Amino acid sequence: MSFRALLWALGLLVAALFAASLLIGPAGLSPSDSLAALIAGRGEAAALVMREIRLPRAILGALVGASLGLSGAALQGYLRNPLAEPGLIGVSSSAALGAVIALQTGLAGAFALALPLMALAGALIAVLILLGLAGPRGGALTLILAGIALSALAGALTSLVLNLSPNPYAAAEIVFWMMGSLTDRSFTHVWLALPLTLIGWALILPLVRGLDALTLGEDAAAALGVRLARLRVTLVVGVAACVGAGVAVAGAIGFVGLIVPHLLRPLVGARPGRLLPASALGGAALLLAADIAVRLIVPERDLKLGVLTAIVGAPLFLHLIYKTRAAQ
């Protein structure tokens, strides 16, 4: 399959899952009623359901999924390490800590964009620590160990902040921040996440040529005219922006950035640059599918998205560790 055909196929898959996400829900509207309500605003209650409940949920699923897929592919390309993934190396949980601090200190109440910005700050600190520890070559072991420590610390601090909250419901939401969910998210959240998400994508997507050149090694890439320091800064800020924005509204959803690049890598001829747009589309498709699944499996229980992505992703992660070990 040519690269262009692959992108078309993934695009169609995302569109189909987006439509399915709009049509599935407890209100049990028929597809024709749903579309009439969505497009023409027919039927007061149905229009509310379609435009204010299901549409923002589907949009967020696509946005956050694309961010996670894209960030995973970019981090793996830069570090030349297939285990790098925002959830696993603690970037998402640090972003969640930033978001929780913004919410519980009242910062987000005073200034709405403080929520994604604080999440960005959390993610930024995590990426900087990781790259500082693992170095530009991203030794697999250092990266994963540092990631485990960061995840544990950020998770514990998130729990601490939520336990100290005067709100009795806050402590019960630890699982949301660690597992992620799109239940009952609204356009308020879309508008909160959208600006930083787009900035993040705009920073990462142009890195195609640089990441391709890096496969030849740093010296060769530099000889080809790639400015490595600049590539690194752009990547760090881009990943922090789009992961931070996603986590701020949907919690930390793990493994999307691991599964998607792994599945798509053979289809793009193992070129990290081409993997970027493909993984963005693949991530959107995976998260939309997971969000449809949580609504179909146990609609009453608000199953968290991270539960499904981990059930698929963790065995794959173990498989990758096994392969990495065998290669050494």
Place this chain on the structure above:
Amino acid sequence: MSVFGRTSRRMRALAAALAFGLCAAQPATAAPQRVVSVNLCTDQLAMLLADEGQLVSVSFLSGDPRLSAMPARARDYPANRGQAEEVFLMRPDLVLAGTYTAQASVAMLRRLGIEVVEFAPARALSDVPAYLERMGRLLGREEKAGRLIAEFEAGLAALRRAPEDGPRAALYSANGYTTGQGTLSDDILSAAGLRNIAAEVGRAGGGPLPLELLVTAAPDLVITGARYPGASRAEALLDHPALAALMADLPLRPETGGDWVCGTPHVLKAIAALSALGDALEAP
């Protein structure tokens, strides 16, 4: 033989001590003198019924006006958090708990030899007189309980309306939690002449109601829970634009409060307030 004789003498002393102990304990079991309540609802029943000085401490939740119908009264008592150690140090001769009180704490208190009585959460208005009667008996205050029961039944009879064609109301609190048939809140709604939409969407008992279903049911009245400080996703749901759009057309926005939570005579206040709202809605 001498060993045997000494043992039997010791046994006799022990038996005597035991008998004395039992006799001494007899008046205490008749009416407990130091009662500690560790549950929001037993707190209020005890505050309504206990004699002067009989109730030693109530739970910290009873001071919270969002949950308790008697926050001011509760602040007259030292508050406890229901942990076995602090309760034990109050030297209670009776501990009042809910059936959902932390089981580890209740079991520990029983191990330490303290009598613990558990009350299940009220599920209907008919539980109110039964609970008053039981609490009255436990505290040796049957007479006061009888008086409160008579007052409650007269008050309820005066307020009660037929819910057949009253306004359609939805209970919707944090996490989209709603309560349907078989709950105290549902009974309060019907006594006030309101119809609970939980029945229309096939919900009995308590549980989350998807926002989609609430919006499509389009009730005449949405009764939400009181808000807490700090932020939570659970309560952020109450700010959802779809709910705001639904509420924009509704003139009244009542909140549940302490009067709703427990099976005490205070539920009459909740019923009276709701009836007034129902009248305001029906008025052209």
